Amino acid sequence: xxxxxxxxxxxxxxxxxxxxxxxxxxxxxxxxxxxxxxxxxxxxxxxxxxxxxxxxxxxxxxxxxxxxxxxxxxxxxxxxxxxxxxxxxxxxxxxxxxxxxxxxxxxxxxxxxxxxxxxxxxxxxxxxxxxxxxxxxxxxxxxxxxxxxxxxxxxxxxxxxxxxxxxxxxxxxxxxx
Amino acid sequence: xxxxxxxxxxxxxxxxxxxxxxxxxxxxxxxxxxxxxxxxxxxxxxxxxxxxxxxxxxxxxxxxxxxxxxxxxxxxxxxxxxxxxxxxxxxxxxxxxxxxxxxxxxxxxxxxxxxxxxxxxxxxxxxxxxxxxxxxxxxxxxxxxxxxxxxxxxxxxxxxxxxxxxxxxxxxxxxxx
Numbered sequence: 001x002x003x004x005x006x007x008x009x010x011x012x013x014x015x016x017x018x019x020x021x022x023x024x025x026x027x028x029x030x031x032x033x034x035x036x037x038x039x040x041x042x043x044x045x046x047x048x049x050x051x052x053x054x055x056x057x058x059x060x061x062x063x064x065x066x067x068x069x070x071x072x073x074x075x076x077x078x079x080x081x082x083x084x085x086x087x088x089x090x091x092x093x094x095x096x097x098x099x100x101x102x103x104x105x106x107x108x109x110x111x112x113x114x115x116x117x118x119x120x121x122x123x124x125x126x127x128x129x130x131x132x133x134x135x136x137x138x139x140x141x142x143x144x145x146x147x148x149x150x151x152x153x154x155x156x157x158x159x160x161x162x163x164x165x166x167x168x169x170x171x172x173x174x175x176x177x
Numbered sequence: 178x179x180x181x182x183x184x185x186x187x188x189x190x191x192x193x194x195x196x197x198x199x200x201x202x203x204x205x206x207x208x209x210x211x212x213x214x215x216x217x218x219x220x221x222x223x224x225x226x227x228x229x230x231x232x233x234x235x236x237x238x239x240x241x242x243x244x245x246x247x248x249x250x251x252x253x254x255x256x257x258x259x260x261x262x263x264x265x266x267x268x269x270x271x272x273x274x275x276x277x278x279x280x281x282x283x284x285x286x287x288x289x290x291x292x293x294x295x296x297x298x299x300x301x302x303x304x305x306x307x308x309x310x311x312x313x314x315x316x317x318x319x320x321x322x323x324x325x326x327x328x329x330x331x332x333x334x335x336x337x338x339x340x341x342x343x344x345x346x347x348x349x350x351x352x353x354x
Contacts, residue, residue, distance in 0.1 A: 003188065007258045007309065010219045011180065035258055035309060037214050042187045081184045081212055081258060132184065132212060132309075152329050173349065 001044045002052070002073075004111050005037040013041060021115040022097060030058060030084070030109030035132065038070075038111060039079035046075050051118045055095050056084050056130070057102065058109035065104050067095035067112070068127040074118065081132040084109075093127065178221045179229070179250075181288050182214040190218060198292040199274060207235060207261070207286035212309065215247075215288060216256035223252050228295045232272055233261050233307070234279065235286035242281055244272035244289070245304040251295065258309040261286075270304065 004025040005011045015023035027033060038054050046052065051074035057067045068091075070082040096114045167174050181202040182188045192200035204210060215231050223229065228251035234244045245268075247259040273291045344351050 005182075005214060005216055005256055007214075008254050008256055010255050011216050037182060037184075037258070039182055039188050077185050078187050079182055079185055081214070152331050152334055154329050157329055157334060168352070172353075175345070176349070 001041060002113055003037075003039050003041050005039070006033050007035040007037070015113070018097070018102070018112075023113040023115075024057075024097075024102065025111040027109040027111060029107055031107065033109075034085040035081055035083050036070075036111060037079065037081050038073055038113065040073055040075075042078070046115065049118055050115055051075070051121050052113045052115050053096075053121055053124060054080065054082070055097065055112040055114065056082070056087060056109065056127075057095075057097070057112055058087075059104040059106055063104050063106070065097075065102060065110075066092040067097060068130070069093050069095065069124055070111075070130045071126045072121050072124075073113070074121075082130045083132050084130065086129050087127060178218060179290055180214075180216050180218050182216070183210050184212040184214070192290070195274070195279070200290040200292075201234075201274075201279065202288040204286040204288060206284055208284065210286075211262040212258055212260055213247075213288060214256065214258050215250055215290065217250055217252075219255070223292065226295055227292055228252070228298050229290045229292050230273075230298055230301060231257065231259070232274065232289040232291065233259070233264060233286065233304075234272075234274070234289055235264075236281040236283055240281050240283070242274075242279060242287075243269040244274060245307070246270050246272065246301055247288075247307045248303045249298050249301075250290070251298075259307045260309055261307065263306050264304060 002015055002023055002025075003011055003013045004015065004027075006027060012025050015025045018024050027036070036056075040046075051072055053072055054070045055067050056070050057065050060066045068087055070084070071080050073080055095112070096116070097112050102110060179192055179200055179202075180188055180190045181192065183204060189202050192202045195201050204213070213233075217223075228249055230249055231247045232244050233247050234242050237243045245264055247261070248257050250257055272289070273293070274289050279287060
């Protein structure tokens with residue numbers, strides 16, 4: 001029913017089914033993963049009124065599973081790209097995989113898909129910065145509204161200002177020389 | 178052999194084979210596409226020493242096909258995410274699909290995959306800003322080496338400088354007031 005693709009690696013189309021409505025893909029060497037694509041294979045749609053919540057699960061320093069909600073796939077939006085490389089905060093969110101106690105290996109993370117009612121999905125809030133489309137719109141809107149525009153790190157301006165201020169204090173007319 | 182996935186849509190796993198070594202996926206409504214994932218299905222690897230160059234083809238205003246090289250897939254890197262939403266420059270690149278004369282529909286673009294010798298691929302330069310991973314590394318390395326760092330558009334600094342210069346000319350001690 002589902003496929004999972006780590007950018008740069010081979011596609012996976014055979015998740016482990018850990019419950020009637022729960023599917024898990026292993027992500028070996030997850031610390032070297034930037035983007036993960038989760039998609040429906042197109043063979044079996046969700047039952048009417050159902051969709052899938054997509055979770056990223058990784059081991060924290062003590063080997064406990066931390067789950068974060070990445071987003072959703074539905075019959076209307078049967079695929080999504082998620083950026084997981086920034087998700088290292090360690091703050092877990094509520095998740096429906098609790099009792100399953102997936103074995104945690106330090107270098108292996110998981111993608112978990114939970115089939116749920118669409119109205120339940122609508123009440124869940126994915127972790128910030130995982131959806132590739134919102135990262136894009138942030139980048140384009142806030143950082144590069146015009147691709148030809150250049151940006152300067154704020155601390156460079158601050159350092160210049162502090163330097164300028166110091167020289168101005170020493171000699172109020174230094175800038176004329 | 179290949180799959181193609183537009184983020185948010187159903188996966189395509191049956192390209193049109195337009196020559197022995199050329200495969201084409203249609204991308205309907207391509208102006209609403211941000212990201213495209215191209216991947217090997219994992220069933221048939223490339224022959225030894227071969228790989229695939231991945232092209233994006235879209236109709237220009239007069240309906241002529243414009244081809245741009247997005248990047249590559251190989252047995253070692255069997256999948257890639259490309260950002261095509263920024264590729265509207267209209268400048269085409271050299272491509273091996275020339276004689277095929279694919280029918281152009283105003284709203285339909287194509288992904289073309291050409292199987293070639295790896296040493297030929299190594300001499301081809303993809304269009305800038307299409308590879309999602311290089312966009313990332315550019316963003317992270319050049320724009321936000323530290324996520325807590327802020328950036329200022331260069332023209333804001335320039336405007337401030339011009340303003341400061343003007344006021345300094347009018348009154349060399351204005352900054353003291």
